[in-house]
Amino acid sequence: MQQNQDLDPKASAPAQEQGAQHAAGAAAAAAAGSASTSGAGVGVGAGGKPIDSLPLKVTLKIFGRMLKSYWCSKDSLKSWFLLLAIIALTGGSVYIATSINTWYKTFWDVIQQYDLDGFKQQIVVFIILASIHVLVSVYNAYLKSCLAINWRTWLTGKTMDRWLQSDNYYKLQLLDKNTDNPDQRIAEDLNLFVSATIVLILGTATDIAMLFTFGVVLWNLSSAVTITVWGYQVSLPDGYMCYLALLYAILGTALTFYLGRPLVRLNFRQQRYEADFRFSLIRVRENGESIALYKGDKEEGKYLRHSFADLVANYIKLIVCTKRLGFLTLGYAQTAVIFPILISAPLYFAKIITMGSIMQINSAFGRVQDSLSTLVSNFNSWASWKSVVDRLSLFYMSLEEVERIACLKTPQDRSALEVEKLELKSPRGQLLLEDLNLSLKQGQSLLIRGPSGCGKSTLIKAIAGIWPYADGEVHYIHDSQALFLSQKPYLPQGTLRLAASYPSAPETEGQTEHYFKLLGLEHLIPHLDEVDIWSHILSLGEQQRVAVVRALINKPQILFLDEASSAMDELTEKKAYELLRQELPDTIIISVGHRSTLLQQHELVLTYLSKNGDYKLQSTAEAQQALV
Template identity: 65%
Template sequence: MFKTLLFKRTAQKELHAGQSADRKPSDSLPLKVSLASFWRMLKPYWTSKDSMISWFLLIVIIALTAGSIWIATSINTWYKTFWDTIQNYDVAAFKHQILVFALLASIHVVVTVYKAFLQSRLAINWRRWLTGKVMNEWLEKSTYYKLQLTDKNTDNPDQRIADDLSLFVNATIVLFLGTTTDLAMMVTFAVVLWDLSGSVDLTLWNGYVLHLPDGYLLYLALIYSVAGTLITFILGKPLVKLNFRQQRYEADFRFSLIRVRENAESIALYKGEEIENLTLRDRFFNVVKNYISLINCQKRLGFLTLGYAQLAVIFPILIAAPLYFAKIITMGSIMQINSAFGQVQSALSTLVANFSDWASWKAVIDRLALFFDGMERADNCKCIAAQKEGEVFKAEDLEVKTQSGEVLGQDISFCLNLGDSMLIRGPSGCGKSTLIRTIAGIWPFAAGSITEPKEGEVLFLSQKPYLPQGTLREAAGYPKAPESKGLTEEYFKALHLDHLIPLLDKEDIWSHILSLGEQQRVAFVRALLLKPKLLFLDEATSALDENSENIAYSLIKEELKNSIIVSVGHRSSLIAKHDFALSCVGGKWEFSRMEIIS
């Protein structure tokens, strides 16, 4: 739905070569590409059934906007009447106009508050739907994993989902509704300005007569606004690039901080504080350096926008003053002209006033577009999909490559029946774990066919088990619901994890608390609870002593008698626990019974 290919020719070459993207990261995308990407992001929600409530909210917001425009025109008319009343020293009329203003101001407050409230409701509805859909696309088909392999330029996908989607929704609503309001204000008050500026001849110095045509106030407002917009665009153009870079640098710095927290123990053991500090400072230096460039650009733009706004306060009075002194218009007319000119000038100068916001908005669009482009590339890198049939696990003519295209293994074939077990062996770096990823269907740089048992589930236990946030009982049963019949306690006891049984229902960050050996035994509990038909153990006992390893494998053999077990490991103690071996010898993969190898 949101995945889109921005660089089709490059992508086709990458897919044909089976390699990841290697293009240089861009500071921003061409405006044409950004606008096309924006439409792709905008359309799905607003054409879905889920947007019905948001359409209603949008209609109400537009109605309130129309009401605010009516109030603005009413206040503009009130200005003339009020100041004419003061000029005429009419106390009774003055009191009446105060009451009129109080009524108009009260309506204005109610309309403004409800408009802001409904815009926020609209934003959260849209963001909730959009975030849900994007997360689904990011997670499905292991896109989140393949994205790391196929597109190195898509940095910090977590920030794209958590921050950029929110910024996209809120900025789109605020900027586009604001622009629509400005355009409506411009049309409404352009008519007012036209009516207030009929043709007139003014006698200036030395008898010179200046002829002002119909609508001259409107023409002056147009000239003033267009000139300001052009200058702002020239001075503010670098903001787009700087905002794009700032978001990227901020995300990189935050990611580095998270990495330190996640690997705190390893860094402490290595005494790596100094190098981590240098890395963090380097990342933060990019943040500061770009931010200084950003605020310098904003400073230059600020001189223009603030000076432009201040001049707009006095400019309409200056051009109306000759008419007042010529006794053509009243004081009230000057105030009405000042108000109407301000509304038209403000509406026409929306780019001047909001250029920084538009620049940030485009940067968000570009980041999201590159993210969706990266997801499309990852999705187009197809992995081997295992066929579900029969009661065997077999691979035929597998060819496994690295990301760079180096062949790790070819013509790999084997066949295992229910109850069989196989040990994958070979020297470090020969591709054992990559072969497991290929079999798991998450490695896109491979070819061949894989068949799995039709019934039952598949479970992979890695060297570093994944323990989700939550209770230890939930972690043991992941990704299924936690078991509550006592089996969890039984398996914890069997694997000598008795000390953790009282903590089973305590929420904590268990991946930081438990040792690697404890985590691996919790993973074995997971396998015992889920009872998969096909179980992969990738160095799953590397942190266990031989006795603990023997207990873990004995439990698996006893509890999963009709399951197929595939292990990856170096220990010779694993040989006796498996029936077959898939060994890498001299760069070639050989499948045989374990007796032959041993």
């Protein structure tokens, strides 16, 4: 708050420490929701509406768990040494600050006495103190940065592992529509949480140390005295300047809390709007071809402008609130510059204290007032920090909720793939399939058919063990590996060779080139080791053929194909299935498709008869006869 003229260990810290406070204010969290875990889902308040923050008790509870998870683990040993070093350097900063405060009195008394030799001597003392202060401050900030990256690395790794394990990333997307942008929470919010926590907590600890140290100094400088003010005798008690500093800080804190409360809610919303707008832009980029073919640029523009308008509207409220708070905090700071001089001036003019004493009082009062006013000076940062913790809290609460929702387990304990009494439902509870019993031996194949939206893809997701709305039992073959090929194949970042063997390591023995030739992809062989965005370069039919190569290289015991040949012509589709059967004779193949030509590539056919759970399981010959 008060801009003291002496060296402030907080004010002169390198930019990365100040940047962390600014980042916490500029990019706070914006999670939608409350702690509710009712049927509405995590992040939804009364009436299904997202609220803007969690109760402080919930925030502090989850914050405590986040602290404990790292600082009580064996991985935090190095960080404990860093923390102890930071505490030692902070103690050094406080000692240097008190030395500079004492130097103030001596320096100004020398000037008042016109003592040139004393002046030169004090300049040398200042250079020594300033040099030590710079060294301590730089290393203090450096060690804080080292501590932050250690903590962030551990926290990011643990959070990513938890997000990725047990298909939580998929279940979170499927079950919890209110957890926006989990990627941003891991990449950005964890960084903000760590940096802001270190800066604010260690900064508060420094303020407490400064308060006790300079409180003693200020108390000793404000002994009981009686002075005459405008003809009136005024008796001042011991420590009166400490009392005035406390009263001044309480007044400023109360006004700041009253004017700044909306900042928590507005910061909370702002990042959500920022993330939603950014996601909308990414969505246009990723679907550029389809939008161009539909000539949908005007509609996309309307949606983007609407999304940006929400962002701007909230930002205007945010800056208006910040403006009001700015009048208070800046006015508070400017008043604090002159306030200690005003209360010590009568003592000076009464010739009770010297000019050096006034400057020492000014410095000590500023330190005490700064420490007592930490909430005033850091209110924006604390408000933003709470938003970050709330946003992460909602994310972790959502993870806990989806972790409690179990998909069908697929134990590998049978000699065949067996499905027993399987019941399948949609996320809204609609019955899709009832009492399915199925047994597929090695080398057998099954085609799943039916009208659109009846639950064909959902069935193979349940058998694959990733659909949470299913009951029954699924048993895999001993030591079996399953592979899932979707209609729109996933092509990871990297080379085309990597995409063709994913999730295994790139194949280097010539199988990739061999299968590319058999599937009509020989024109891509020269580009196998090039890194590119292959999902944007290859046509959907080419991507599906690359996915077939992936199955041939990985050689799974169970292969799911969810309309994985829909973009191929019938001749290429036939060649692909024949190649799969030739190269993978013992693999169980389960396909979803609409084409009648797929019948001849499978032994069994499961046909959905309605959207009420009825089905028919028959041989291919029976299914073909029914078509005739």
